[in-house]
Amino acid sequence: MDIRLENIGKRYRFEWIFKQVNYEFKAGTGYAILGNNGSGKSTFMQLLSGHLSPSKGVVAYHQAGKKVALEDVYQNLSFAAPYIELIEDFTLLEAVDFHWNFKSMHCTKKEFITLLDYPKSARNKAIKFFSSGMQQRLKLALAMCAKTSLLLLDEPTITLDRNAVAWYVDLLKRYAYAPDRLTIIASNVEEDFQGCTKQINIMDYKVVGKVK
Secondary structure, eight states, X not given: OEEEEEEEEEEETTEEEEEEEEEEEOTTOEEEEEOOTTSSHHHHHHHHHTSSOOSEEEEEEEETTEEEOGGGGGGGEEEEOTTSOOOTTSBHHHHHHHHHTTOOBSSOHHHHHHHHTOOGGGGGSBGGGSOHHHHHHHHHHHHHHBOXXXXXXXXXXXXXXXXXXXXXXXXXXXXXXXXXXXXXXXXXXXXXXXXXXXXXXXXXXXXXXXXX
């Protein structure tokens, strides 16, 4: 999927979070979204996903040269972020069954469970009893292993320990980058966006300017 931003701006009340963003994200490329804490990285990611509407400008989506309507973007989207919740009353197996009903995946259910590297006891445990790190690994795996053309990851390693970060980097290399997939990662941690070849700093759009 390609995404074209035309004079995009987002504000809350009288404060502009960013403005006059003109940029094109191309399929087959990984992009890192940078910026100070509180600069608007998460707002920018939610705008790209269609969860938020711009205060100004146009966001256009194209798949294989054809325009994709905003209401259809979710079919091509995987998004993992700290503010996107899992259904915590599901057990792990129930969550996997539920997800497989809505998305095509790069692996079988059995392979996916193995990939998570959880204790066997986790399979029938409610997700609300998982640690924050285990929940984050599940979010990341569901997003990256889905056969979607748009992958958005916001602060992907925020609750992961060192071993889990290495697990994430391996998963990123295996699933995030493909000729027909656009991957966008918001973070200031270099490990988070390994494989990204382009960077955008939200701070460049606090004052009108161009990405260099």
